[in-house]
Amino acid sequence: MNFPRLPLEAFAETSASTEAHAVADGARVLVCNPRAATRGVRAGISIAAASALVPDLVYRQRDAAAEHAALEQLATWALQFTPGVSLQAPSGLLLEIEGSLKLFGGIKTILGLIRRGAADMGYTLAVGVAPTVAAAWLLARAGSEKIVSCKRMIEAEVAPLNVRALDCDAKTLETLAAVGVKTVGAAMQLPRDGAARRFGPQFFEQIDRILGTRPEARRFFTPAEKFSAKLELGTAVEHAEALVFSAQRLLVQLAGFLGARCGSVQHFKLLLTHEDQAPTVLEIGLATPTRDPGRFVAVVREQLAALKLVAPVLQLALEADDILVLVEENKTLFAEMADRSADWAKLIERLRARLGNEAVQGVTPRAEHRPEHAWQRAAPGARPTPSVRPAPRPRPLWLLREPRQLKQVAEKPYSENGPLALVAGPERIESGWWDGGDVKRDYFVAQTADRSTVWVYRERRRPGGWYLHGIFG
Amino acid sequence: MTALAELLAHPSIWRGGELGRVASPSVASGYPQLDAELPGGGWPTAALTEILPQHEGIGELGILGHALAALSAKGRWVAWIAPPYLPYAPALQAAGIDLSHLIVIRTRSPRETLWAYEQALRSQTCGAVLAWPERIAYAELRRLQLAAEGSATLAMLFRPSRCITEATPAALRLRLDTRPGGLAVRILKRRGGVLGRTIALTPPQVVQRNFDNPPNGLDCHVMDRIEFPASAARSLRRDFGIH
Numbered sequence: 001m002n003f004p005r006l007p008l009e010a011f012a013e014t015s016a017s018t019e020a021h022a023v024a025d026g027a028r029v030l031v032c033n034p035r036a037a038t039r040g041v042r043a044g045i046s047i048a049a050a051s052a053l054v055p056d057l058v059y060r061q062r063d064a065a066a067e068h069a070a071l072e073q074l075a076t077w078a079l080q081f082t083p084g085v086s087l088q089a090p091s092g093l094l095l096e097i098e099g100s101l102k103l104f105g106g107i108k109t110i111l112g113l114i115r116r117g118a119a120d121m122g123y124t125l126a127v128g129v130a131p132t133v134a135a136a137w138l139l140a141r142a143g144s145e146k147i148v149s150c151k152r153m154i155e156a157e158v159a160p161l162n163v164r165a166l167d168c169d170a171k172t173l174e175t176l177a178a179v180g181v182k183t184v185g186a187a188m189q190l191p192r193d194g195a196a197r198r199f200g201p202q203f204f205e206q207i208d209r210i211l212g213t214r215p216e217a218r219r220f221f222t223p224a225e226k227f228s229a230k231l232e233l234g235t236a237v238e239h240a241e242a243l244v245f246s247a248q249r250l251l252v253q254l255a256g257f258l259g260a261r262c263g264s265v266q267h268f269k270l271l272l273t274h275e276d277q278a279p280t281v282l283e284i285g286l287a288t289p290t291r292d293p294g295r296f297v298a299v300v301r302e303q304l305a306a307l308k309l310v311a312p313v314l315q316l317a318l319e320a321d322d323i324l325v326l327v328e329e330n331k332t333l334f335a336e337m338a339d340r341s342a343d344w345a346k347l348i349e350r351l352r353a354r355l356g357n358e359a360v361q362g363v364t365p366r367a368e369h370r371p372e373h374a375w376q377r378a379a380p381g382a383r384p385t386p387s388v389r390p391a392p393r394p395r396p397l398w399l400l401r402e403p404r405q406l407k408q409v410a411e412k413p414y415s416e417n418g419p420l421a422l423v424a425g426p427e428r429i430e431s432g433w434w435d436g437g438d439v440k441r442d443y444f445v446a447q448t449a450d451r452s453t454v455w456v457y458r459e460r461r462r463p464g465g466w467y468l469h470g471i472f473g
Numbered sequence: 474m475t476a477l478a479e480l481l482a483h484p485s486i487w488r489g490g491e492l493g494r495v496a497s498p499s500v501a502s503g504y505p506q507l508d509a510e511l512p513g514g515g516w517p518t519a520a521l522t523e524i525l526p527q528h529e530g531i532g533e534l535g536i537l538g539h540a541l542a543a544l545s546a547k548g549r550w551v552a553w554i555a556p557p558y559l560p561y562a563p564a565l566q567a568a569g570i571d572l573s574h575l576i577v578i579r580t581r582s583p584r585e586t587l588w589a590y591e592q593a594l595r596s597q598t599c600g601a602v603l604a605w606p607e608r609i610a611y612a613e614l615r616r617l618q619l620a621a622e623g624s625a626t627l628a629m630l631f632r633p634s635r636c637i638t639e640a641t642p643a644a645l646r647l648r649l650d651t652r653p654g655g656l657a658v659r660i661l662k663r664r665g666g667v668l669g670r671t672i673a674l675t676p677p678q679v680v681q682r683n684f685d686n687p688p689n690g691l692d693c694h695v696m697d698r699i700e701f702p703a704s705a706a707r708s709l710r711r712d713f714g715i716h
Contacts, residue, residue, distance in 0.1 A: 343596050343598045344596070347592060347593065354585070355579070355580060359578060360577075361576065363562040363565070363572060365562040365572070374562070374563050375562035380576045381573055390566065391563050394564070396561055398530065398556075398559065450651065451653075452530035452651075453530065472535070473530050473532065
């Protein structure tokens with residue numbers, strides 16, 4: 001996999017931007033975005049010339065450290081496809097995918113997933129597939145997108161490629177051009193001993209590695225134990241909603257990281273770094289552990305939409321410390337039921353992300369005589385404790401948050417529109433002396449003058465009085 | 474002729490004088506006299522239903538009890554959005570509602586209420602969504618009706634009785650009044666034309682036992698479980714002025 005625009009796309013905001021962007025290495029343009037390219041900017045021309053072509057060109061010097069960090073994050077993401085990922089600095093990743101083909105259902109599917117993931121993260125990607133690492137890399141660098149499936153085909157497939165796709169220094173390329181070698185095929189035809197003397201032995205070693213006649217050993221990339229990734233935004237972002245795209249890149253990486261280790265998360269942190277203030281920390285919680293990037297993005301989008309930024313954001317960081325072993329998403333015989341439970345978790349997450357965790361709750365009865373303590377909030381979907389015995393007398397469907405004192409005329413309760421007729425009762429409830437919430441009450445079912453059925457009680461402690469506590473609804 | 478009959482059986486064709494046919498399944502209300510007048514023979518799914526009680530607490534929840542219990546028993550979720558009081562778990566359980574399939578969503582503004590309602594409808598996971606919006610404009614109702622049409626959900630809105638004069642895009646609108654011993658239901662709007670008469674319902678009586686023959690004189694929840702003596706109960710009744 002070659003990321004030809006990595007120096008540019010390592011800065012998150014340039015992928016989504018509609019302006020012309022370029023990254024310079026010294027005084028020359030190294031890479032530019034399509035917007036700049038359509039207006040004549042090319043790699044290799046001077047910055048002065050590029051600025052003359054595109055007066056509003058936004059350019060910056062390349063940042064090798066940021067590129068390397070971006071490449072490592074991409075490697076972490078790519079681990080979901082195969083454990084054999086190695087870095088090809090400065091802009092490539094090599095994936096050993098032969099062993100993964102069966103799992104993913106063929107080369108076409110796996111390439112589709114890789115391409116979509118890269119696009120979601122905002123990276124331009126060129127892929128080459130070949131039986132040898134060097135040949136695949138050559139195809140990727142040449143941007144040929146060919147799939148070469150057996151060693152014997154390599155020579156024929158790489159021969160027409162531009163010789164510049166080879167991994168050689170500028171002097172070698174110049175000399176090759178001077179002797180009229182334009183394609184990889186022509187370079188392979190050069191007399192071995194003469195060319196080795198002129199270009200050094202590594203030139204033919206490369207050719208041999210491409211053809212597979214010389215083995216190649218590579219060090220595999222190993223990811224960190226915890227997930228932690230940063231993203232420089234390049235410019236200060238003032239609106240929280242504009243961060244969603246950049247955050248998505250980190251979230252897709254997180255999903256890849258989790259995929260590689262069969263893990264999942266239920267909590268993670270998104271840190272928004274400001275210029276001279278403490279970072280804003282968003283605690284993201286999910287209803288069930290998952291590694292589905294779609295769910296991550298949905299929740300983060302809601303949280304960002306509700307967020308008011310205290311200051312412009314310069315950098316995003318994502319930290320997931322608590323990696324859980326994924327209980328694979330439920331796969332049941334009845335696909336519809338499985339979808340429903342996943343959608344349900346998504347709904348709870350969406351609601352909680354916007355309204356707060358406390359606002360979305362289940363309710364469950366509690367073994368307690370005092371009516372206000374005979375229920376409690378519960379996690380959505382939690383099963384009620386089976387040991388709670390039902391109340392011996394009818395209970396109202398609605399309970400008032402606080403009992404409301406009723407008017408009293410000649411010891412009888414009155415509501416706003418007339419006297420209450422007591423229909424059933426009394427039910428004496430006397431409990432709670434041990435925790436200070438002592439109650440002594442006689443409960444009655446009553447009917448108001450306009451025929452609502454209500455639940456009232458007479459306070460048995462001084463100074464007494466009648467209270468409305470529930471509505472039968 | 475057969476072709477014509479087939480054509481007329483299409484769910485989106487409605488002919489005057491007949492109750493609207495519904496392509497989506499309905500949920501029985503548990504009251505045969507009400508079901509008989511509801512298009513589809515029960516509370517409609519995939520449509521907005523407005524319930525306008527004369528005032529709160531006359532039994533507007535009670536008439537939904539059967540449907541909510543049936544849905545939650547089938548593993549469908551029931552969401553209560555912005556309820557005016559605390560939904561009381563012991564009573565809900567006694568009504569047969571599976572509490573492990575019920576969520577209560579509290580909101581801070583009418584906007585959040587509508588947002589949550591729409592999310593719940595669009596997620597396709599809820600069997601019923603109930604909400605008590607403070608105020609709601611026609612355009613917002615229209616939006617909710619559209620969201621409801623794409624779902625298999627009972628979409629219930631409880632609105633104050635003064636809204637009776639406002640036009641509504643909801644497919645079903647009921648007005649509930651009290652009458653001695655029960656409820657009087659008027660169907661203000663339904664698919665298939667208005668119903669002139671009111672339907673008298675008798676919801677299950679909350680009161681099973683009266684003062685006249687209490688089991689032990691008094692129901693007690695006294696922690697020490699002292700039996701309340703009958704003499705004390707008599708004096709208590711005298712105190713309350715009940716005979």
